[in-house]
Amino acid sequence: xxxxxxxTSVPLDGRGAPGYLVRVSxxxxxxxxxxxxxxxxxxxxxxxxxxGEVYVTHLHPDHIADLVTFLFALRNPYFKRTKPxxxxxxxxxxxxxxxxxxxYGYWVEExxxxxxxxxxxxxxxxxxxxxxxxxxxxxxxxxxxxxVETPDGRVFAYSGDTDTCEAIIELGRRAQVMVLExxxxxxxxxxxxxxxxxxxxxxxxxGVEKLVLTHFYPLFQGIDIVERVRKVYGGEVILAEDxxxxxx
Numbered sequence: 001x002x003x004x005x006x007x008t009s010v011p012l013d014g015r016g017a018p019g020y021l022v023r024v025s026x027x028x029x030x031x032x033x034x035x036x037x038x039x040x041x042x043x044x045x046x047x048x049x050x051x052g053e054v055y056v057t058h059l060h061p062d063h064i065a066d067l068v069t070f071l072f073a074l075r076n077p078y079f080k081r082t083k084p085x086x087x088x089x090x091x092x093x094x095x096x097x098x099x100x101x102x103x104y105g106y107w108v109e110e111x112x113x114x115x116x117x118x119x120x121x122x123x124x125x126x127x128x129x130x131x132x133x134x135x136x137x138x139x140x141x142x143x144x145x146x147x148v149e150t151p152d153g154r155v156f157a158y159s160g161d162t163d164t165c166e167a168i169i170e171l172g173r174r175a176q177v178m179v180l181e182x183x184x185x186x187x188x189x190x191x192x193x194x195x196x197x198x199x200x201x202x203x204x205x206x207g208v209e210k211l212v213l214t215h216f217y218p219l220f221q222g223i224d225i226v227e228r229v230r231k232v233y234g235g236e237v238i239l240a241e242d243x244x245x246x247x248x
Contacts, residue, residue: 029054
């Protein structure tokens with residue numbers, strides 16, 4: 001998997017908006033499309049033609065704003081996309097897409113390929129060589145977290161934005177890599193988001209091999225995040241950086 005953006009909606013040098021790429025069974029799948037992520041795919045060696053599925057966690061702009069960029073890019077004759085594109089996300093995704101169509105019309109309409117959009121409140125999607133599970137997590141009323149699992153038991157889990165909840169424990173259970181948001185320091189905790197200590201507690205309960213922390217607000221400058229996580233979690237801790245690659 002590749003970290004496309006490890007930041008938030010707040011502009012911060014070196015940290016783009018949320019976006020992640022996972023390669024599994026020959027497929028490139030994207031999680032979240034924060035502003036600027038589609039342009040950064042190329043820096044990760046992935047083009048708009050490679051991505052076959054997009055999984056959106058929720059409809060806040062820092063997680064979905066580049067959907068319009070992606071669809072607009074595919075109108076360019078240079079790409080000539082033919083393989084289907086699946087976009088999976090929370091309830092409200094269809095209304096979001098209709099809004100884009102009302103605003104941009106022709107410029108975001110599919111051409112030469114099949115576009116499918118699926119809303120869900122928790123589902124299991126079986127693909128050729130992997131399974132994607134989604135569950136409602138504690139952020140907005142429709143926010144989703146995801147788990148990707150291969151037949152040989154390799155697991156990647158991604159929280160999106162969330163607070164502590166049973167669903168994120170279910171998604172992360174025995175994952176080789178779990179990507180958890182870590183928005184603010186423990187002393188600045190806000191509802192709907194995780195802190196270093198909370199993320200560490202989740203990883204410990206799940207039995208995660210590698211904990212990847214991401215979605216950092218500027219409040220963390222000067223704070224030792226890893227030291228705080230180490231008090232509750234003994235596995236490997238990785239602080240996400242843009243374009244970092246991690247083996248699952």
